[in-house]
Amino acid sequence: MTNAHAHTTSALPIAEQVVLVTGGARGLGAAVVKAFFQEGAALVINYRHSADAAHELAEAIRARGGQALAVEADVTDFRAVVAMFDAARAEFDRPVSTVINNALVDFSFNGDERDGADEISYAALEAQYRGTVGGALNVIQGAMSGFREIGSGRVVNVGTNLFQNPVVPYHDYTAAKAALLSLTRTFAKDLGPSGVRVNMVSGGLLRTTDASSATPAEVFDAIAAGTPLGHVTTPEEFASAITFFASPASRAVTGQNLVVDNGLVMD
Template structure:
């Protein structure tokens, strides 16, 4: 299915990487459901900027009723089921090495918050979109991970552990859903320059990444966003269960 024939749901789509993903799909002519949680003003402004093919809808991706209502609203507005889902929402986390808790100060609740954001916040939108994807015998599920799983430059324990779990969920979904024509893949970005979550990252950390990355630069949200187009397109029709690291070559994974 061509990108301009698709309806795409992007969770956490009002700011940072999510906004770049929304812009990438809108540029290709797709219908886009722009999900937001708290950033109403940013979401409405972005939807207005991009035009009638972008609909901003509020929902907490950890709330089953809100997620179901969001999907129903978006599908009714565009008159088509969601064919591509990008699970991008990030719940209450900033990449700040100066304030990251050391291991001995972490609570299980810190891990639960990130597990709920990464796992529950992926599971519920997938479940809401599956009926339409199965009926169409076509679907693209794209999850956003991190290269910190392979290369923990900073020990963001709770965040990285949740994203490692997301990799496992991605591969299990790929195994089960392939029979329905649905692919499921993970894009693991490096630290991006710049999003709201990385705005507090120190220049020292960015400098380390730049100095040790083959491309000699820090990846931007727009560069990672365009990779989601590949996984949503017919070009990736035979690719599923994969973890593609998009970080300028910092982590090379065989």
């Protein structure tokens, strides 16, 4: 593959892409799926436990003239990830061109129930590393044969603003997302010659997803008051930023971390 070819294929319009969203059945993942549907992409909706929600979302997209496939796979299981990419190719007759690493190992954003620094175990950190970093690693590696076939690829990893602004010290979650940022940048460097761009979009608390449903209203209000734009980011606002990194408009952008939180953190 020549550099010129990589440049051309990196400008693939979203409407011609197959986009895989991990953890795509509910919450932020579902918002991302819907955002890409609005842009005309074919969707692979990955889920682990949320079968009903995933299939209902896929059916709703197909009912509106879109293309969508719900696929069960635990992203920490590489064989399951490979089977998911095979199922996507069989359904759409072309490789996945963009992956959104959104899947989250079981976690509830409730600061009142977090483990403090003097009590958290390494096992808690390890569980988040396995899901966040290990899951992203499996999905990126599973995508690479298709990326090489089409001469380009787009990876968007979902991060957090908590490692810049640890207002609530979710030690395990934040450490795993910080590691994912490092992986984002080292993979961007390593995979760039293959025409693959790797970026991260990081937010704070979103109003509202299943993961943030345990968050007290006063916490949302305090965050909103601390932002220049005066409100808490919605899943739809966050999803819009993710689509940018799959679009031709971002074809010269890789290794970056875009913070989308209404200006709470400026980095």
